[in-house]
Amino acid sequence: MALKSSGCASCQIGPSILNSDLSCLAQECEKLVAAGADYLHLDVMDGHFVPNLTFGAPVVKCLRSRLPNVYFDMHMMVSEPEKWVDDMCDAGANSYVFHIEAAKNPVELIKLIRAKGMEVGIGVSPDTPIDKVLPFLEQVDLILIMTVYPGFGGQSFIHKMMPKIEQLRKSNKALNIEVDGGINKDTIEIAAASGANLIVAGTAVVKADDPKVVIELLRSCVNKFVVKS
Ligand SMILES: O=C(CO)[C@@H](O)[C@H](O)COP(=O)(O)O
Numbered sequence: 001m002a003l004k005s006s007g008c009a010s011c012q013i014g015p016s017i018l019n020s021d022l023s024c025l026a027q028e029c030e031k032l033v034a035a036g037a038d039y040l041h042l043d044v045m046d047g048h049f050v051p052n053l054t055f056g057a058p059v060v061k062c063l064r065s066r067l068p069n070v071y072f073d074m075h076m077m078v079s080e081p082e083k084w085v086d087d088m089c090d091a092g093a094n095s096y097v098f099h100i101e102a103a104k105n106p107v108e109l110i111k112l113i114r115a116k117g118m119e120v121g122i123g124v125s126p127d128t129p130i131d132k133v134l135p136f137l138e139q140v141d142l143i144l145i146m147t148v149y150p151g152f153g154g155q156s157f158i159h160k161m162m163p164k165i166e167q168l169r170k171s172n173k174a175l176n177i178e179v180d181g182g183i184n185k186d187t188i189e190i191a192a193a194s195g196a197n198l199i200v201a202g203t204a205v206v207k208a209d210d211p212k213v214v215i216e217l218l219r220s221c222v223n224k225f226v227v228k229s
């Protein structure tokens, strides 16, 4: 799988492993892939940009050895995103999504990530206006719109982020717009109708009795809107 858009923003479902059983992460990842995940969304937190810690490149490297063909979408909730580009690339990351709030020089950072052969995304926290990323749309593979405050899984979806997604979709039909936070069977419709096509879902998928059913439900909902756009 690759995120690169080929003229239309196709639906892809990327479960977040943040709330899975971290004592057996590789099996949890394998389970999600078997359930139909298109990619895995890996949340890296540094305890500084966000008030939580998760994991870094060594864990990603171990997962890569167990899951050689799965796309790893790195959501880098870190204060110094330029610092981890090489390590994440060497560990086997496919995309590198930094937060606009943390980037001192977004243009240079985009170049650095591209030079390492990874796809590039920019994340936007809830309090950040969408205007901050508009200058970079042509240079990136995806924009990640946070629909919770970054830092923890299992939070409630913030509906008032939808105008950001609508504005992006209006400006570009082919842009990959990733939505992250509080996505479940009740919130997917509004996120998809607003224009999101890359769907991150943590709790709703990993805590489900049958993750496959939830992934299929999310996909069929998004596809209704992707086909129409
Ligand atoms: O980046 C984050 C949180 O900071 C997310 O990726 C969440 O981990 C998604 O989990 P749910 O909100 O779906 O439980």
Ligand SMILES: [Fe+2]
Residues within 6 Å of the ligand: 016, 041, 042, 043, 075, 180, 200
């Ligand atoms: Fe995330």
